[in-house]
Amino acid sequence: MARPLPNQTLARTSATSLRHFPGHSKPSxxxxxxxxxxxxxxxxxxxxxxxxxxxxxxxxxxxxxxxxQVGWDRRPWWEREQTPLAVMVPDEDGNVDPAAADYLDSDDLKLEQVLQEASMDNKTIILTTLNAAWASSGSVIDLFIDSFRRGVRTSSLLKHLVIITFDWKAYKRCMKIHTYCFALATEDVDFSQEKRFQTAGYLEMMWKRLDFLRLVLEKGYSFIFSDADIMWFRNPFLHFYPDGDFQIACDHYVGNATDLGNIANGGFNYVRSNNQSIEFYKFWYSSRLRYPGYHDQDVFNLIKHDPYITYIGLKIKFLSTAYFGGICEPSRDLNKVCTMHANCCIGLQSKLHDLRIMMEDWRNYMSMPPSLKRFGALSWRVPQNCSLSLLNQ
Incomplete structure (x- = not known):
């Protein structure tokens, strides 16, 4: 007798199984x-x-x-606390002003455009920030740009510099003296006046700056950030580490680029755009809530020991003051110096005085014959009006 086909066997088995369940009705x-x-x-x-x-x-x-927010938002606390650079507040009906939305979209497009135009081939840019107090003729921004022009192989870097302005007066001045300027919206906050170290206005401006740098990283751009009171004397790229995600200058350098005992200075850093650096900037910005009343530099020196830094895989390198010096710890050899920072200095007039002395010293050095340069016959005459002792008073 022929064996039944598989489908026939399944049909018979199903029918037999149904007959064995009491009360099962016949198929409809x-x-x-x-x-x-x-x-x-x-x-x-x-x-x-x-x-x-x-x-x-x-x-x-x-x-x-x-x-x-409790119980269902499982994101890390530093991501939950993250705030946008500009906030569109809906009305009572939940609607957002279309003009405000268009403004923000336009602002973002402008930022993207200026970053693209100023970018190097590897999507790296140089950034500084400016407010009206430092923007007047003969003030800090003029000395900053002049240092690029007088430095060794630094004048070409100006075409990659973007100046981020905090107020309208600074933006207008920037447009007169430089190619790439971007006006950062600062609603309800006046950043135009001089912000003295550790005042409320100073702290707010520093944190605003840090959050903006996070946005630049998220757009895929690596950057050198430099305070405008830093004089550029040589191209710094030759002295960056190839394996550092986040590289930062120091107020005091202990001699080892990976030693967390280095006292960092947030006025100069080189940051590669990657997942590690973006996550770190979110963490850093949100840490301001854990340490109220501290500026970004102090908070960095507190959180650099946090296990989360190791967890995300961020590679931190500290830059030697032999190349990246300042008033706190000057770069001793003018044959090596890349940048000099008017740090450890309170007050605009004190900064201007010592920055001008720096520039005079550099011009004197550049005018010397090579034999005297190699001999190291010249040293900095700063600090004068700036000093660490005055800072601690």
């Missing part, structure tokens, strides 16, 4: 075509009514839950 006869069409129409009508109701119910539930 198949629906006729008109009845099937009627049933399908009823189902489609029910779905059409139920779907919008489900969407409205879900939106109502989510809106009710949104103010309650």
């Amino acid at each position: 006869p198949p629906l006729s075509a008109p009845a099937f069409r009627k049933a399908a129409a009823v189902l489609l009508l029910a779905a059409a009514v139920a779907l919008p109701c489900a969407v409205l119910y879900r939106a109502a539930v989510l809106n009710a839950l949104r103010p309650v």
Whole structure:
């Protein structure tokens, strides 16, 4: 006798199994075509009514839950605290002003455009910030740009410099003296006046700057950030480490680029755009809430020991003051110096005085014959009006 086909065997097994369950009714006869069409129409009508109701119910539930942050938002605390650079506040009906939305979109496009135009081939740019107090003729920004022009192989770097301005006066001055300027929106905050070290206005400006740098990294751009009171005398790229995600200058350098005992200075750093650096800048910015009243540099020196830095895999390198010096710890050899910072200095006039002395010293050095340069016959005459002792008073 021929063996049944597999499908026949399955059908017989199913039928036998059904007979063994007490109370199982006989299979219903198949629906006729008109009845099937009627049933399908009823189902489609029910779905059409139920779907919008489900969407409205879900939106109502989510809106009710949104103010309650505990329990459902599982992101790290530093991501939950992250705030945008500009906030569009909806009205009572939940609508956002279209003009405000267009302004922010336009602002973002302008930033993207200026970054693209100023970028090096490897998407690296040089950034500094400027407010009206440092923007007047003969003030800090003029000395900053002049140092590029008088430095060794630094004048070509000006085409990669973007000046971020905190107020309208600084932006207008920037447009007169430089190619790439970007006005950073600072609603309800006046950053135009001189912000003395550790005042509330100074702290707010420093944190605003840090959050902006995070945005630049998220756009895929690596950068050198330099305070405008840093004089550029040589191309610094030759002295960066090939394996550092985040490289920062020091107020005091202990002699080892990886030693966390180095006292960092946030006024000069080189940062590669990658997942590690972006995550670090989020963590750094949000850490201001853990250390209220501290500026970004002090907070960095506190969080550099945090295990989370190791967890995300960020490679930190500290830059030697032999190449990246300042008033706190000058670069001793003018044959090596790349940058000199008017740090450890309070007050605009004190900074200007010592920066001008720096530039005179550099011009004197550059005018010397090579034999005297190699001999190291010249040293810095600063600090004069700036000093660490005055800072600690």
